[in-house]
Each structure stands twice: as structure tokens, then as C-alpha cells.
Amino acid sequence: MLHIYCPHCGESRDEEEFHPVGQAHIERPKDPDACSDKEWGEFLYFRRNPRGLHHELWVHAAGCRKFFNMTRNTQTYEIKEVYKLGEQPSVVAE
Amino acid sequence: MSDAMLNEKVEATKGKMVMNQIPADIVGESPLHHADLETLASRGQGQGGVHLKEKSLQGLLILRAKPDEVQLAEIESVLGVALPTTPLTSEEKAGEKGDISVRWVSPDEWFIVVPATVAFQLESDFQTSVSGHYSLVNVSSGYTILQLSGDNVVDVLKKSTPIDVHPSVFPIGKVVSSVFAKSGAMMLRRTGDNAFELIIRRSFADYIWLWLQDASMEYGLVIEA
Numbered sequence: 001m002l003h004i005y006c007p008h009c010g011e012s013r014d015e016e017e018f019h020p021v022g023q024a025h026i027e028r029p030k031d032p033d034a035c036s037d038k039e040w041g042e043f044l045y046f047r048r049n050p051r052g053l054h055h056e057l058w059v060h061a062a063g064c065r066k067f068f069n070m071t072r073n074t075q076t077y078e079i080k081e082v083y084k085l086g087e088q089p090s091v092v093a094e
Numbered sequence: 095m096s097d098a099m100l101n102e103k104v105e106a107t108k109g110k111m112v113m114n115q116i117p118a119d120i121v122g123e124s125p126l127h128h129a130d131l132e133t134l135a136s137r138g139q140g141q142g143g144v145h146l147k148e149k150s151l152q153g154l155l156i157l158r159a160k161p162d163e164v165q166l167a168e169i170e171s172v173l174g175v176a177l178p179t180t181p182l183t184s185e186e187k188a189g190e191k192g193d194i195s196v197r198w199v200s201p202d203e204w205f206i207v208v209p210a211t212v213a214f215q216l217e218s219d220f221q222t223s224v225s226g227h228y229s230l231v232n233v234s235s236g237y238t239i240l241q242l243s244g245d246n247v248v249d250v251l252k253k254s255t256p257i258d259v260h261p262s263v264f265p266i267g268k269v270v271s272s273v274f275a276k277s278g279a280m281m282l283r284r285t286g287d288n289a290f291e292l293i294i295r296r297s298f299a300d301y302i303w304l305w306l307q308d309a310s311m312e313y314g315l316v317i318e319a
Binding site for chain 1: 181182199200201203256257270271272273278
């Protein structure tokens with residue numbers, strides 16, 4: 001069970017209260033009409049699946065119902081950092 | 095409805111375009127009506143480690159806003175208490191018309207508990223006195239409030255929620271939203287040394303009533319009316 005710090009509530013809570021939403025920092029193409037099928041397909045369907053540091057989007061589903069980002073090690077499950085939407089991670093994979 | 099009647103109705107409600115969702119001439123029914131807590135309370139066990147009381151048919155409002163200083167002041171003057179902007183806190187005040195309690199839910203959301211008779215007036219006051227962008231929704235029919243107290247109330251909560259309710263991290267007035275007995279939405283607030291208040295969804299009321307009976311069986315459950 002992960003113990004996750006919610007940056008909006010300012011408190012650590014049990015994983016039970018949260019839902020993972022997937023990879024963070026996915027930007028929708030500014031002009032979808034100008035996209036090639038490959039670009040659009042990659043935006044829609046293709047996600048990273050790294051072994052090691054991963055930036056993820058989570059939602060505090062049972063609490064404040066706000067979204068936030070988390071940098072997590074997929075191998076050790078260690079949570080390196082939690083940061084709000086719009087912010088950039090300070091811990092990044094080399 | 096004819097156009098003339100409709101226009102008349104629109105004119106009459108101008109400036110306070112809110113509907114009174116808890117009219118005085120209709121008797122409300124608590125989601126635990128079928129459990130008949132009053133009869134259970136009158137039979138009385140007298141002793142037990144957990145005391146349960148349903149505070150039914152309150153006026154419950156959800157306020158959503160990202161207030162600036164001007165709006166904060168306007169909201170405070172309408173509510174009579176300051177909006178708690180610190181996470182997981184609540185404010186309450188006894189008023190002439192009844193107590194008001196304002197609870198932090200998320201950075202832009204607050205839960206307001208007032209007596210049912212005051213809710214409509216509060217909504218109207220918001221319409222006339224608060225400027226800017228906000229949303230105030232009457233959700234009275236969607237929730238009910240359970241008050242839990244007694245020496246063993248913490249033991250029951252430990253079975254039901256992952257929240258740490260020790261006084262060192264859960265002081266009086268603190269309010270959290272979390273999971274409770276696997277059910278989705280709930281708000282828990284400490285109102286006294288061994289007293290908590292639980293706001294649960296109407297549709298989960300019967301399930302939680304059954305859960306609480308089971309969870310407090312070993313300590314003895316006393317129903318209060």
C-alpha cells in the first residue's frame with residue numbers, strides 16, 4: 001500500500017483514496033487537423049512504460065477530488081516527488 | 095403554463111432566482127426513515143460504547159468558488175463566518191436562526207451545513223450580496239448526517255476508515271473526506287473529545303446504518319433521537 005502525499009490537502013493518505021490516471025505531461029496537438037495519422041495516433045494511444053522513474057497523473061478520488069502529478073519509481077515503488085498540475089518535475093530520469 | 099403566467103413568475107423571482115428546495119409545507123423524509131431510529135431510541139439500551147444520532151433533514155449547500163479578497167469578504171458577511179481557506183479545517187458559529195458550519199472540501203469547494211429553514215434565505219442572500227463567479231448548490235436531499243460519540247467511537251472508526259483519528263493529528267474542528275466502509279463519499283469531522291460527525295450520501299445511508307450496527311455490536315450501540 002502506497003502512502004501518498006496530496007499537495008492540495010497537505011497530508012499523506014492511503015493509496016485507497018487515490019486513482020492513477022496514467023502518464024503525465026501529455027500535450028494535445030495544438031492543431032489536430034494538421035496532424036498526420038501517426039502523430040494523432042501516438043497522442044491518443046501510445047504511452048511510455050519505463051522501468052524506473054515515471055511521471056504519472058493521479059487523482060485524490062475520495063478526498064479533495066483534485067488531480068496532481070507524481071514522480072514514481074516503477075521498479076521500487078518509491079515516490080520521489082509530488083507536484084501540482086502546470087508545474088515541472090524537479091526529479092527527472094537521466 | 096401560459097406566457098403571461100411564466101412572465102409573472104420570472105418577475106416575482108427576479109434578483110433571487112433560486113428555488114426553495116425545502117418548502118415548509120412538505121414534510122421531509124430521512125433516508126433512514128425505515129430504520130425508525132426514534133422507536134429504537136425510545137426503547138433504549140441505556141449503556142454502550144457507541145452512541146449514534148441521525149441529524150436528519152438539515153440544509154446542506156455546496157459552494158464552489160475561487161474567491162478574491164472582495165468576494166471572500168462578501169461571502170463572510172452573508173455566512174456570518176469566514177470561509178476556512180486552510181485545508182482540512184472548518185468554521186462554525188451559533189446564530190440567531192441556528193448554527194452554521196462551513197467545512198473545507200477542496201481548494202475551491204466548501205460544504206455548508208445550516209438548519210433546513212435557513213437554507214433558502216442563505217441562497218437568496220448569496221444572489222443579492224455576492225458578486226463575481228461562484229456556484230452555490232442546495233444538496234440537502236443528497237446527504238444525511240450521522241453523529242457518533244462514546245468511549246468506543248474511535249474503535250469503530252478504525253474499522254471503517256484509513257484516516258488516523260488520533261487527537262494529535264485529528265484535532266477538534268478538523269474535517270476530512272475519505273472512504274468509509276468502502277463507500278465513496280464521506281466527510282468526517284471531530285466535534286468533541288469522543289464525538290464525530292459523518293456526512294454520507296443518501297443512497298449509502300442504509301448500508302452505513304447496517305455497517306455501523308455490525309461494527310459497534312461488540313461495544314454496544316445506543317441510538318439517540
